[in-house]
Amino acid sequence: MRLGVVMGTGHGTAGATGRLVEDLVERMRREGPVEVGSVATDDLGLGPSCPACLSCMTEGEQACPSYDRAAPARTVMDEADLVLFATPVHSFHVSATMKRFVDHFAYLIHRPAYVGKPAALLSTAAGAGHDAALGYLQTAVRRWGFHTVGQLGVNGPGLAKAPYRAKVDAALDELASSLRAAATDPVEPRPTTADLIGFRVARLLVEGGREEGPVDAAYWHERGWFDADWFSDAPVPRVPNRIAAMVEKKIRKGIAEGSAKPYRG
Ligand SMILES: Cc1cc2nc3c(=O)[nH]c(=O)nc-3n(C[C@H](O)[C@H](O)[C@H](O)COP(=O)(O)O)c2cc1C
Structure with missing residues (x-):
């Protein structure tokens, strides 16, 4: 090895x-x-x-x-x-x-x-x-x-x-x-809720940066990640994925409407 x-x-x-x-x-x-x-x-x-x-x-x-x-x-x-x-x-x-x-x-x-x-x-x-x-x-x-x-x-x-x-x-x-x-014998773990949120946040970052440069978006496009729920074909757990989708929706709303709150600890 x-x-x-x-x-x-x-x-x-x-x-x-x-x-x-x-x-x-x-x-x-x-x-x-x-x-x-x-x-x-x-x-x-x-x-x-x-x-x-x-x-x-x-x-x-x-x-x-x-x-x-x-x-x-x-x-x-x-x-x-x-x-x-x-x-x-x-x-x-x-x-x-x-x-x-x-x-x-x-x-x-x-x-x-x-x-x-x-x-x-x-x-x-x-x-x-x-x-x-x-x-x-x-x-x-x-x-x-x-x-x-x-x-x-x-x-x-x-x-x-x-x-x-x-x-x-x-x-x-x-x-x-x-x-x-x-x-x-590497075994990819099932993605957790945090992983699935991370995936969606990364996608948001990539989408948000499209106008600054095409590199990130091309990378995601090549791998089909814009239309996916996770980076690999590993099965995505249903409930954590639904939670991640809700979090993504909230983040998108916060960005679009400026309704996100500043971090206060
Ligand atoms: C700048 C500095 C900060 C350190 N801060 C900590 C610390 O926060 N907690 C701790 O337990 N040891 C701390 N240490 C001790 C080191 O973590 C410890 O000696 C480490 O094992 C050194 O590893 P190395 O010999 O591979 O560099 C600090 C050492 C240095 C030089």
């Missing part, structure tokens, strides 16, 4: 996140060969912030000033059977370069490329913040099409204590087996 690794730290295998990834890969290899393609978000040189020119959406990703620099990451994700996103927790979130990486690929929200491909998530921290960091990553890559099949958050300093280390080892064993199974 081919594993893609996107590492949100510059510490490599000398750091806690890199060591955790190595521990996981070593376990996966016990069950058979694993070819690893890896990229560190610190090394991509994407700069401090996305230039926000939106050319990736209107003209295509090749028009992005960072296209060449981010290309190795795209190759790693494209060639993998399963992609592992690993990040240290920084201030209760993903690292800044991991966030920058996610921002670079924002066009994948409009033009999902990984429907049916499994992903796994890892985080390391000194103590807290796995929930926000991993929750964010799960939502972000879901919008690109990935479905998360496993995740693990580990506190680096805790590994010095044998009972905690034993629990982490057990979790790594379990994760390694489930990732191998998911990569070898």
Whole structure:
């Protein structure tokens, strides 16, 4: 199997996140060969912030000033059977370069490329913040099409204590087996209500951007998504799909009439 690794730290295998990834890969290899393609978000040189020119959406990703620099990451994700996103927790979130990486690929929200491909998530921290960091990553890559099949958050300093280390080892064993199974025989999960709403919101974005550029709309047209309820032929659950249709109607009304309310928490 081919594993893609996107590492949100510059510490490599000398750091806690890199060591955790190595521990996981070593376990996966016990069950058979694993070819690893890896990229560190610190090394991509994407700069401090996305230039926000939106050319990736209107003209295509090749028009992005960072296209060449981010290309190795795209190759790693494209060639993998399963992609592992690993990040240290920084201030209760993903690292800044991991966030920058996610921002670079924002066009994948409009033009999902990984429907049916499994992903796994890892985080390391000194103590807290796995929930926000991993929750964010799960939502972000879901919008690109990935479905998360496993995740693990580990506190680096805790590994010095044998009972905690034993629990982490057990979790790594379990994760390694489930990732191998998911990569070898990927099963796309039934779309949830949130997924189906996400599909309809993406369609709204694409429709709304038609006049700025034809790229997104052409992508959707080619795939027949304008006339679909979901990105693939997987069966769509009836009730969640009806709820998603109602939400879409409300959003469309809010946009058309300006009746949407500002967010107040
Ligand atoms: C800028 C910065 C912010 C951090 N914020 C948190 C945090 O919010 N919660 C936490 O538990 N650890 C935090 N940490 C600790 C790191 O998450 C932890 O050391 C991590 O395992 C480092 O992984 P690495 O060696 O792979 O880079 C922070 C570290 C840095 C450098």
